[in-house]
Amino acid sequence: MNAKLAIDFWVYPGKLGLTQPSLCLFHDAVQIGTPLLDALTELFGQxxxxxxxxxxxxxxxxxxxxxxxxxxxxxxxxxxxxxxxxDAYTGIIQMTDAGLALMTDAVASWLKGAEDFGISPRHSSLSPKQFGKLDKASGELWFWGPGYDAP
Structure with missing residues (x-):
């Protein structure tokens, strides 16, 4: 992906959900987020x-x-x-196939107008007892849109 996306992407200074860090995405027009869904779709089957x-x-x-x-x-x-x-400049999301499915569903919902919600491993069908060390250490990714100006 070469074009810079007109989406705000930042680290919230506190905790929005159950864990930290809280990374946030905000778009003011639904179609602006389409390249994110495209990137996730490209990963399927890779x-x-x-x-x-x-x-x-x-x-x-x-x-x-x-x-x-x-x-x-x-x-x-x-x-x-x-x-x-x-890190200081980059959000990093490592995902298994299950995580990719969670991310894809969340971004698709965001592009359909859902906002003010977050995802993390805790939104999967696994119980926390089944999580690996990195799942337990994960932060959350929050989605904001035109109808709700992010915190």
Missing amino acids: ARSARRTLTFKASTRKRALGELKLRLVPEREDLRIMNIQH
């Missing part, structure tokens, strides 16, 4: 080391992030669903 990187236009958000790295990885003992983290 080798378990497939990656996609999305870049975002500069944002005025206090802890803005410029990139989102999506990594499809094989399920393993320490990662059953997904791990959501960040």
Whole structure:
């Protein structure tokens, strides 16, 4: 993906749901988020080391992030669903097939107008006792849209 997306992407300074960090996405027009869904769709059926990187236009958000790295990885003992983290500039989401399905459903809902919701491994069908170490350490990804200006 070469074009910078006109989506705000940032780290919320507190906790929005059950875990931290809380990474947030905000769009002011539904179709702007389509490249994110396209990147997730491309990962379906790919080798378990497939990656996609999305870049975002500069944002005025206090802890803005410029990139989102999506990594499809094989399920393993320490990662059953997904791990959501960040560094100073980049959000990083490692996902198994189960995590990819969760992400794809969430982004599709966001593009249909859903907002003010988050996802994490806790939204999967697994019980927390079945989580790997990285699932347990995961933050959350929150979705905001035109009808609700994000915090």
